[in-house]
Amino acid sequence: FKAGKCETEPRAGGKVWVKPLARRGEVQLVKVDELVHFQWRDRTTLTVDASCDHMVFPGDAKFEKVETGREGDRVYVLQFGQNASRRFFFWMQAKEGAEDERVVARLNAAMNGEAAAPAPATSELGALRRLGTSEGGDEPAGSPITLEGLQSVMQNLGLPPAQALSTDALQRAVAGALSPPPLSLSDVVSAEALDSSGVFDDDAIVARLLAHLPESQQTRDELRNVARTPQFRQALAQLAHALRTPDNVASVFANFGLRPSADHADPIRAFLAAIADAAPPADRDAPMDDAPPDDLPDFETPRLQTSPTLPAPRLLLFAPQHQRRPILLSSSSPPLSLASSDPLLRPRSSPLWLDDDDDDDDVHTPWRGTRVLRRRRFGASLRLVPTNEPHVTDVNDASPRGARRSARPRVPSRAPRAKSAQVKSPAARAARPA
Amino acid sequence: FIRSAVAKRMASWTTIESDPSVFTELVERLGVKGVEFAELYSLEEADLEAVAPVYGLIFLFKWTGEKDSRAAVEEPPAGLFFAKQMVQNACATQAIISCLLNVDEAESSVELGATLSELRAFAAELPPDMRGLAIENSEAIRTAHNSFARPEPFVSQETVATKDDDVFHFVAYVPRFGRVYELDGLKSGPIDLGDQADSWLATARAAISQRIDAYAASEIKFNLMAVVRDRRAVIDHRIAATEDTAQLAALEADRALEVAKRQNWAHENTRRRHNYVPLIVDLLKVLAEHSKLQPLIDAAADKAASTAAAKPSA
16 A cells, blocks of 8 residues: 655654654555555655665554644654654655645554555455455555556456456456466365375375385374474475575476476466476376387386477487487487377387388488478477477478478487577477467 | 674574474483473463473563663672573573573482583683673584474575564573572673562563563564473372372373373474475375376365455455
8 A cells, every 4th residue: 555655754863853854755655465564765766765664563553743842843753652662753745734634644544454545446446456466476566457457458358347247256257367366285285185185095105105204203194194294384385485486486396307387377386287297197008008118228208298498309300211210219308298198199119200111211301392291291290399289280380390491400410400409499489379 | 704703603503493392302412301391371370380390481572672671680699690692593592501500400300411510610600791602602502402403495595684574582580599580691691580489480470471561462472481390200209299099090191191292292303303395295296196186286276266256355
C-alpha cells in the first residue's frame, strides 16, 4: 500500500534536539512478504533509505504530530508503542498543511491493519491485485492493472467481462487461466500422502531408501515415521526454499543431475517434472522388452528429457555410410529424446533407418532439392527435436533443413558437425512457429 | 585485519537449536553427569516444583538492545562464575556453562567432569572478558557445541543478515551464596536480584516476569529452560525412599517414561545431524518410477488451488 507523501527525515542530534534534513523525500508504506514496512524514500535518488525501513505491526506504531511550540511547524513522529526510545521524526514537505491530517490518519489506519482505501478500482480489481500478489511470490505489491486492460485480457482469455463475475469466481477463473498456484513441496510429500500411496510397503523400495537414513536408524518403522519428523520437514522446506530462489535453482538441478524444462513457471513443479522425466519406470513393459541387444552395447536406455537445451539431433543422417551404425550407437550425445512409447524410435534390434539401404547413399551428400522425397522419410521418422510436438512433420519445415545445411559434412568427423548442428538447430527451432 | 579475525571467530561457532535434548546431550558430551535440561512452558510454581531440584534457569528472548537500568555488581563474590560473552553464536553454551559452573557440586550431586572443572580452575583468577575468551577458545567446548550443528544442504550465496533479523539472547539465573544472580554475558557483571529467601525461584520468577512484561503483548518468542537434576536419578531416589507399593508402581512407571524420553532425545539428536535431502530426492525418484508421484502432485495441486481460491482478499 503506497501512500505517497512528501516528508523528510531529520536527524536527531542528541536526545531532544531534532533537526530537519534538507533532502526531499517521501514516506511510504510497503507490503513486503505479508509484512508492512514503513520506509522513507529519497525523491531525488529514488532509492529507499535502508536506515529508515521499519516493520510495523498492528498496534505497534503511531504517527503523530509533535508540539514544537512554534506555529507553522509541521513535525511528526513515528513512535513505536512499547519501546519509548524508538522513534523517528519527519517533517512535512507538502506545500500546504491542509492535507496533513487526512494523510496522517490514513497512514495510521494502514499501519494498524485497518482496511485502507484501495487504489481506484472496482472490488474485483482489488481482489485481482491481491490475487496477483499472493500468487507470484516475487511480484511487488500493487502491480498497476487497469480495469480496461483487465477486461481486454479477460476477453482474450475467453472469459466473461469483469462486471458479470463475483470476486470469488473471478479469482478462480483468473487463477485457472493464469499459471496454477505455486505448489507446496511439503504437501506433495506429506506424511498422509506417503502413507496412502503405500510406497513403504514395497520391500525393494524400502531397502533402497533405508540407505539414506542415519546409520543407527535404518528400519522400516523409522522410514514410515520420518516424514513426520521436524527434521525431515525442515529439509523439505530448505529444498523448497532453494528451488524458489532464482540464483540457486540451476545449481540445485545440476546437483541432482536433472534437466530443467521451461514448461513450468513454478520451480517446484519444474523440479518434480524433471524428476519424473528422469526416472525410468521400474515396471515398464513391452516397449522395452527388446531392449538393446548385445550387438548394440553402447546404446543407452532412452531417458525422457524435455530439455530444450538438448544437444543436436543425432547425426546418423550425415554419417558416412560405412560409419553409420557405429556412430549411432557409440555416440556420446544423449539418445533421442522422444517418448519411448514412440514406435518409430524405440531402440530396436533393427532400427528403421537401417532398413533402407537405398537411401544411405544419399545420406552424406550435400543437400539438393531433388532429395526431397528421401528427406521426407527421414524427416518424418527421425524427428529429433526435444519437444512434445507431433512426430511426423512436413518436410518443408524450416528446422531440419536448416540443421542439415549447417551440418554439411565438410570434414568426415563427428565432432564439428555436432557443434554446428547444435548451434544451428536451437536457433532454427526458435524461428519455427511454436 | 581485526574485523576478519572477529568474523573468523564468530564463524567457528555454529548456531544450535535451543532444545532440552540438545543441551542435555551437549553437557553430557562435555563430561557432565547428573544434569538434565527441562523446558518450562510457564512460570507457575507448580511447573517448577515438578522438576525440582532446579539448579539454574536459562531464559531466551529476543534482544532489543534497550538499556537496562539495573547496575551490575562491581565486585562479584569470588566463587561466582561470570563470563562475558564474546561470540554471538556461542551464547547458549555460554549460558549453560555459567549455570553449571555456579552449581555447588557438593550439595547437588552434579559431577562437572574434567573439561568444565579444568575451565573453572583456569578461569577462576581471570576477569570476566578473559573468562569469555577462555570458553571460546576451548577446543573441547567448541567441538561439542558444533557437533550439534544442523546440516546445511544448500549453502546460499546470499548474505542473510538484514536489519529485521531477530537476535536472540540467553540469560542465566543462578542462586549462589544466599543471593540470586542474573548472569547476562553482554553486561559487565552479574546483577544481584536479591536475597534467596525461602525459594530463590520466586525471586528469579519475578525478574523473568518483569522482562516478559517489557515486551509487546504480541511477542511470544520466549524460551525458558531449567537446569535440573537428572530425572531418572530423582525418581530412583524417591523409589529408594518409599516402601508403599502403590507409590512404587507409580514411580516405576515414571521412571520408564523418563527412560523412553531419553531414548527419544537420542533419536532426535541423530536426526538433527542428518541431511535428509538425499532421502527426499530419492523418495521422489522412487515415487516417479512407480508412477505414484503424479497422484501426489495432483492432490497437492488441488489443495493449493482450493486454498488460493478460498483465501479471503489477502
